[in-house]
Amino acid sequence: MAYSKELYEKALTQIKKRRADAEKLAEERKAELEEKCPDLKYINKKLMNTGNLIVKALSAKSGEEVVDILLKLRKDNIELNKEKKAILTAMGLPEDYLDVHYTCEKCSDTGFYEERDEIKGVSYGTKLCSCHIDMLKKLASEEMSMQTPLELSSFDDFDLSYYKNDKETLEQMKYIFKTCVSYSQNFDLDSPSLLFYGRTGLGKTHLSLSIANEIIHKGFNVIYGSVNNFFAKIEYEKFNKGNDTYTLDLLCSADLLILDDLGMEFATPFTNSALYTVINTRICRNLPTIISTNLSPDELRDKYHESIVSRIVGTFETLEFLGKDIRQSSN
Numbered sequence: 001m002a003y004s005k006e007l008y009e010k011a012l013t014q015i016k017k018r019r020a021d022a023e024k025l026a027e028e029r030k031a032e033l034e035e036k037c038p039d040l041k042y043i044n045k046k047l048m049n050t051g052n053l054i055v056k057a058l059s060a061k062s063g064e065e066v067v068d069i070l071l072k073l074r075k076d077n078i079e080l081n082k083e084k085k086a087i088l089t090a091m092g093l094p095e096d097y098l099d100v101h102y103t104c105e106k107c108s109d110t111g112f113y114e115e116r117d118e119i120k121g122v123s124y125g126t127k128l129c130s131c132h133i134d135m136l137k138k139l140a141s142e143e144m145s146m147q148t149p150l151e152l153s154s155f156d157d158f159d160l161s162y163y164k165n166d167k168e169t170l171e172q173m174k175y176i177f178k179t180c181v182s183y184s185q186n187f188d189l190d191s192p193s194l195l196f197y198g199r200t201g202l203g204k205t206h207l208s209l210s211i212a213n214e215i216i217h218k219g220f221n222v223i224y225g226s227v228n229n230f231f232a233k234i235e236y237e238k239f240n241k242g243n244d245t246y247t248l249d250l251l252c253s254a255d256l257l258i259l260d261d262l263g264m265e266f267a268t269p270f271t272n273s274a275l276y277t278v279i280n281t282r283i284c285r286n287l288p289t290i291i292s293t294n295l296s297p298d299e300l301r302d303k304y305h306e307s308i309v310s311r312i313v314g315t316f317e318t319l320e321f322l323g324k325d326i327r328q329s330s331n
Contacts, residue, residue: 007143011135012111019102019109026100033098037091043084044098050077104131111135134221140250141221153209155181162203162323169322173203176319180207184214189255189287195312196292198321204292208258211290220255227275228265234274248274252281255288262293263303276308283315291316 034041050073085095102109107129115124155177163173183191196204212224230251237244251257257278265271282289291312293300301309 007136007139011132011139014135015109015111015132022100022102022109026098030098037087040084040087043080047077047080104129107131137253138221141223141254153206154213155210158203158206158210166323172320172322176207176321179319180211184211187215187218187220191288193289193316195316195318196290196321197296197318198294200294202321202323204321205260208260208290208292212258215256222256222258223250223254224258224260226261226264227259228261230259231265231271231274235270248277251278256290257282258290260292262291263295263300267303272305272308275304279308279311283311
């Protein structure tokens with residue numbers, strides 16, 4: 001999908017920072033150990049000087065002499081690396097302790113890699129690394145959800161005492177609360193989709209935001225927002241930006257999509273089509289979705305086409321929120 005120039009630059013800046021941080025850490029480790037062990041400092045200096053010796057050999061020697069020198073350098077380097085690993089092992093450290101450990105081994109935290117066919121010896125050029133694409137998705141998701149008050153909701157401040165006046169309601173809400181906590185703790189891309197339904201003011205949004213908070217902290221990209229806002233953006237992009245599918249693509253590809261207030265939007269053939277596309281695409285991609293709505297499954301059937309409702313009711317785990325409006329109870 002197409003991302004803005006600003007988003008590409010922001011993603012690349014963060015990836016470059018990863019690389020700089022990894023290299024800085026390796027240098028700090030090297031300096032610390034060389035101070036403790038002069039032999040290690042001597043070995044590192046000899047290894048670093050290899051490049052200079054190769055340049056001198058290429059410029060001053062004949063062909064056969066160069067080959068001999070290169071073979072000797074290779075042999076010496078193998079021995080030096082063996083000594084280096086032995087020293088690290090004796091110090092109780094892993095053999096690769098002084099290597100630069102990049103977040104992404106594929107591109108060494110550059111954001112790009114060369115696609116090659118090693119058998120044919122053919123290069124297909126420089127490609128955008130998957131870590132770069134993941135960063136773009138993460139930043140785009142944050143941008144999409146930036147107006148959502150995620151920091152205002154957590155599981156810690158969800159108060160079950162609001163439901164204590166009715167035993168059946170309290171037991172149901174305890175079950176829902178435990179289900180949501182477990183969902184966030186065990187979340188993965190193959191987690192099930194959830195449908196939260198019940199009257200307004202029963203905690204659906206609070207628990208949705210709490211789940212989003214926890215899963216974002218695990219490193220997944222989460223998009224949260226109201227159905228009305230999302231579909232307004234999708235419609236604007238289609239009819240005012242030349243069939244742009246930016247928002248639609250983000251909703252279809254996020255690790256977790258949370259659609260709030262389904263049923264509150266003004267339903268049109270376009271919004272119904274967009275809703276079907278989002279839900280069906282995510283089901284086909286086996287990506288989890290959480291939907292919250294004030295409508296019961298029967299009311300959803302009255303409002304939406306059966307093709308939409310059947311996919312929601314047939315594939316989502318349903319959780320019915322019970323009780324009285326929390327906001328009225330707290331006044």
